[in-house]
Amino acid sequence: MKKLERILSRIDGKSYKAYKDLQGQTFHFEDFDMIFSYIQGDPFASPSMISVKIPSGNARFPRESFEGKVRNRATADHINRTMDRMIGRSRKGKKGSGKSGMIVIDTCGQEILQKSSVVINGDFVEARLYVGLPAFGRKIAGKKAWEMLFRDIPAIVEQGLKFSNYNAKDFWKHVHSVEDQAFMRESLSSRGLVAFIADGSILPRISGVNQRPLCSSEAVAFRSPPSLCIEMETPNVGTVSGMGIPEGITLIAGGGYHGKSTLLRALERGVYDHIPGDGRERVVSLPKAVKIRAEDGRRVEGVNISPFINNLPLGKDTVHFCSDEASGSTSQAANIMEAVEIGSDLLLLDEDTSATNFMIRDTRMQRLVAKEREPITPFVDKVRQLYNEKGISTVIVMGGSGDYFDVADNIIMMDDFLPLDVTCEARKIASENLTGRSKEGGGSFGEITPRVPLPESIDPEKGRKVKIKARGNENIQFGYESIKLGYVEQIVHDSQTRAIGDIIYYALRNKIIDEKNTLSEIVWKLEDVLDNYGIDEISPFGNNPVGNHARPRPFEIAAAINRLRTLEVEQKV
Numbered sequence: 001m002k003k004l005e006r007i008l009s010r011i012d013g014k015s016y017k018a019y020k021d022l023q024g025q026t027f028h029f030e031d032f033d034m035i036f037s038y039i040q041g042d043p044f045a046s047p048s049m050i051s052v053k054i055p056s057g058n059a060r061f062p063r064e065s066f067e068g069k070v071r072n073r074a075t076a077d078h079i080n081r082t083m084d085r086m087i088g089r090s091r092k093g094k095k096g097s098g099k100s101g102m103i104v105i106d107t108c109g110q111e112i113l114q115k116s117s118v119v120i121n122g123d124f125v126e127a128r129l130y131v132g133l134p135a136f137g138r139k140i141a142g143k144k145a146w147e148m149l150f151r152d153i154p155a156i157v158e159q160g161l162k163f164s165n166y167n168a169k170d171f172w173k174h175v176h177s178v179e180d181q182a183f184m185r186e187s188l189s190s191r192g193l194v195a196f197i198a199d200g201s202i203l204p205r206i207s208g209v210n211q212r213p214l215c216s217s218e219a220v221a222f223r224s225p226p227s228l229c230i231e232m233e234t235p236n237v238g239t240v241s242g243m244g245i246p247e248g249i250t251l252i253a254g255g256g257y258h259g260k261s262t263l264l265r266a267l268e269r270g271v272y273d274h275i276p277g278d279g280r281e282r283v284v285s286l287p288k289a290v291k292i293r294a295e296d297g298r299r300v301e302g303v304n305i306s307p308f309i310n311n312l313p314l315g316k317d318t319v320h321f322c323s324d325e326a327s328g329s330t331s332q333a334a335n336i337m338e339a340v341e342i343g344s345d346l347l348l349l350d351e352d353t354s355a356t357n358f359m360i361r362d363t364r365m366q367r368l369v370a371k372e373r374e375p376i377t378p379f380v381d382k383v384r385q386l387y388n389e390k391g392i393s394t395v396i397v398m399g400g401s402g403d404y405f406d407v408a409d410n411i412i413m414m415d416d417f418l419p420l421d422v423t424c425e426a427r428k429i430a431s432e433n434l435t436g437r438s439k440e441g442g443g444s445f446g447e448i449t450p451r452v453p454l455p456e457s458i459d460p461e462k463g464r465k466v467k468i469k470a471r472g473n474e475n476i477q478f479g480y481e482s483i484k485l486g487y488v489e490q491i492v493h494d495s496q497t498r499a500i501g502d503i504i505y506y507a508l509r510n511k512i513i514d515e516k517n518t519l520s521e522i523v524w525k526l527e528d529v530l531d532n533y534g535i536d537e538i539s540p541f542g543n544n545p546v547g548n549h550a551r552p553r554p555f556e557i558a559a560a561i562n563r564l565r566t567l568e569v570e571q572k573v
């Protein structure tokens with residue numbers, strides 16, 4: 001502390017660059033350490049990173065709250081949220097020009113992700129803060145810096161990193177809830193289920209741009225139809241009842257505005273855990289569930305989309321399909337084939353975001369446009385093969401066509417925001433009203449062709465410098481390229497996007513992308529890296545960690561690589 005005070009008084013009033021003296025230094029405060037990992041170049045540049053690290057003996061979080069991966073993630077997340085609140089409370093306003101005086105910790109949304117913002121283990125708790133070191137103009141504001149480092153941050157540490165200042169009941173509720181969700185998700189496959197939605201869940205959100213739950217007076221709470229109602233065991237709250245969606249093909253039908261897409265969106269996000277009070281904290285789906293949509297305009301590189309698309313005009317290849325601007329149907333076909341290539345076992349489709357001609361082709365259209373003139377084999381003729389041959393289930397929202405009655409195992413109808421099991425009724429209707437369609441799916445699903453990305457086609461450099469930057473959760477600048485992820489709907493946090501950019505760079509540096517590994521091998525190797533070494537391993541700054549990474553799934557890493565416009569692949573046959 002004394003040393004830091006001396007440095008501050010020495011550099012007070014000097015040019016901003018003098019702050020750089022602090023970089024890499026650790027200072028011992030009374031009961032924690034302050035580590036200056038990165039110092040910004042000027043008051044307007046990206047903020048500095050300061051870690052505060054407190055020994056376990058002073059933080060006193062119960063050991064059983066951070067042992068084991070699930071509890072560790074839950075506890076770190078709770079600390080992250082608490083720190084964020086404490087920072088908001090203690091902030092005393094701006095302390096000069098540019099970012100002077102700013103103190104932030106990575107934000108948290110409704111999902112509980114594995115993040116790099118907080119580390120907790122048997123030795124210490126560390127929180128990584130981004131701060132704007134104070135200046136007036138470009139001159140160091142020593143007194144303001146003193147206030148920040150010696151008053152504001154210690155107050156935040158006191159309130160945010162010491163268990164004695166936590167509400168133990170809320171804390172354990174958070175940890176137990178995450179543990180229950182992980183447990184329920186884990187038990188899905190052994191029970192032959194692809195998803196579970198507990199009774200009482202609140203699925204609708206405040207708005208399209210606000211993921212918080214719709215207030216309970218306006219929302220209709222979820223209630224399972226009796227025939228699909230099951231009970232789930234949890235380690236902490238005993239048995240929970242709700243709707244189990246079995247493996248196979250599930251159709252979600254129902255009138256417009258009756259809550260179909262809202263249900264599907266809850267399933268999409270059910271791959272993640274949610275905070276208590278979110279309304280979806282007892283909605284879980286298989287971890288490898290992938291949302292599929294049409295995405296015309298996206299780039300597609302060397303994907304075998306021939307199970308769905310053949311005989312394109314001008315003899316365009318669909319076994320090794322490339323396009324700088326895929327169409328609605330070809331982009332949706334590519335999205336499915338890519339998800340299957342990485343190993344998805346559950347596809348989630350919504351008619352609202354699907355290409356109509358990819359989903360259905362009715363009798364009249366079959367008569368008008370002969371099979372030989374139509375490149376697309378519609379999904380309705382493939383979805384069964386996907387399940388029977390590859391074990392891949394599908395949940396489809398489809399209110400516009402009853403043709404799916406013939407292929408669905410279960411048909412749920414959303415009615416005034418509540419699900420009804422209408423399987424028998426729909427079957428009866430289907431047998432009384434034959435579609436007259438001819439099946440176009442052929443004898444089997446077709447080939448899934450693994451692809452090997454070529455490292456030289458993935459260049460993180462711009463000029464001579466590595467340039468990787470996330471812009472929101474929809475865009476990664478990668479070298480000269482911009483990777484658009486706006487339609488990759490299961491990315492839920494900016495920090496995941498940031499991590500994806502750095503993970504691709506990591507895979508290049510460490511020769512995981514090496515001209516031999518397939519894309520699937522690459523992303524599952526990266527999953528192992530994250531499992532075994534933690535998220536700090538992928539920091540682009542070597543031993544200096546990043547405080548705002550959140551873990552993405554292999555599917556979203558692959559999605560980013562697939563959308564890189566320079567990507568070249570070789571198919572492995």
Ligand SMILES: Nc1ncnc2c1ncn2[C@@H]1O[C@H](COP(=O)(O)OP(=O)(O)OP(=O)(O)O)[C@@H](O)[C@H]1O
Nearest residue numbers: 204205218219220255256257258259260261262417
């Ligand atoms: N359980 C619920 N309680 C209250 N409001 C809900 C509930 N579920 C959905 N909503 C709201 O109802 C509206 C329509 O929902 P949604 O978009 O899911 O309908 P949909 O069946 O997909 O409609 P469409 O067929 O037009 O696509 C949305 O504003 C949504 O937030």
Ligand SMILES: [Mg+2]
Nearest residue numbers: 260261262352
């Ligand atoms: Mg809808």
